[in-house]
Amino acid sequence: MNLARPKALGALLITAGLLTIGLPSATAAPDSRSTGCGKQAVSTGDYEVVSGGLTRTYRLHVPEKYNSTKASPLIVVYHGRGKTGAQTEAFSDLSQLDAIVAYPNGVIGDEDKQAWQGAPYSAKGVDDVKFTADLLDKLEGELCVDTDAVYATGKSNGAGFTGILACQLADRIAAIAPVSGAFYIEGKRCAPSRPVPVLDIHGTGDTTIPYGGDGQRDLPSVETWVRDWAVRDHCDQEPRVSQQGDDVLKFTYKGCTADVVQVAVTDGGHSWPGSDASSGPGYVTQTFEAHELIGAFFESHKLRH
Numbered sequence: 001m002n003l004a005r006p007k008a009l010g011a012l013l014i015t016a017g018l019l020t021i022g023l024p025s026a027t028a029a030p031d032s033r034s035t036g037c038g039k040q041a042v043s044t045g046d047y048e049v050v051s052g053g054l055t056r057t058y059r060l061h062v063p064e065k066y067n068s069t070k071a072s073p074l075i076v077v078y079h080g081r082g083k084t085g086a087q088t089e090a091f092s093d094l095s096q097l098d099a100i101v102a103y104p105n106g107v108i109g110d111e112d113k114q115a116w117q118g119a120p121y122s123a124k125g126v127d128d129v130k131f132t133a134d135l136l137d138k139l140e141g142e143l144c145v146d147t148d149a150v151y152a153t154g155k156s157n158g159a160g161f162t163g164i165l166a167c168q169l170a171d172r173i174a175a176i177a178p179v180s181g182a183f184y185i186e187g188k189r190c191a192p193s194r195p196v197p198v199l200d201i202h203g204t205g206d207t208t209i210p211y212g213g214d215g216q217r218d219l220p221s222v223e224t225w226v227r228d229w230a231v232r233d234h235c236d237q238e239p240r241v242s243q244q245g246d247d248v249l250k251f252t253y254k255g256c257t258a259d260v261v262q263v264a265v266t267d268g269g270h271s272w273p274g275s276d277a278s279s280g281p282g283y284v285t286q287t288f289e290a291h292e293l294i295g296a297f298f299e300s301h302k303l304r305h
Helices: 006-016 085-092 128-142 157-168 222-232 290-299
Strands: 045-051 054-061 072-078 100-104 145-155 175-179 198-203 240-244 248-252 260-265
Touching: 045 128, 054 085, 054 128, 072 085, 072 128, 072 157, 072 290, 085 100, 085 145, 100 128, 128 145, 128 157, 145 157, 145 290, 157 175, 175 290, 198 222, 198 290, 222 260
Parallel strands: 072 100, 072 145, 145 175, 175 198, 198 260
Antiparallel strands: 045 054, 054 100, 240 248, 248 260
16 A cells, blocks of 8 residues: 655655654455455546435545555545535645545535534534445445545545544544644544544644634634544653644654644644645645645554554
8 A cells, every 4th residue: 555656755754754654565454355346447537425315426536556456545535614525636636645535525504615514504414424434335335445544634624524533433434634624512422433543734823723722613722632632542641742844843642552643834824735726825834745744644554453
């Protein structure tokens, strides 16, 4: 499994130093190959899946080197409020990774904007966790997926939803990597079925989803949200702090049963690090590229080892 482009990943690990873990090549265990292995390949394009009585849509990227007899990692990417999967694909560069990548679309909620479960403005009564499970069933039945290498990432409202998936669908999601996450406080207690690896990326200058939280909107601080995961994953209380370039701090929790890493972009906006396309307001760091960092983190974490 090789999620990242070798040259770009090498430059990231050596010059940025954001990840120091090794990334050994791995093959899918026989029992982690999905039922779609050996079937005629589904091509890149736009598709539908019925879930909860609704016809849902998603954009699918199938890598050029896809082999229907070799299990591939699967990354599901959730857009921000009022955005689309196609827009997120355009600025995130996640389709450059050597993985099957799905970009689903949320259901229209308040102000006629697409959104995801867990936010106060999302469509009432829509179960996006069940939708995700249905989407995974469909993709795993049509493509050769390594079911131990299924991941979730996204931006803003979509990033916040990956936190809900980690709480409720930990038996299928190997790791999450939210960017500029809107982690609205819900009434449900988060009790994942297993420790979940978490990589969080957020700008300290984000004015849309403030790094320090927003009590009026029931948004906790990013540090609080990450620390809660450090507790769930049984990490040491205080993280190790390191600086990368002039504008990035990395907080790495140690002693965990599942890795927890926070990357804080100094003065960073509500944006996607490293992107050359418009991804949101505020400063965009070029110290690292989010898709490469996310790809490296995902590659080093599988559901079962």
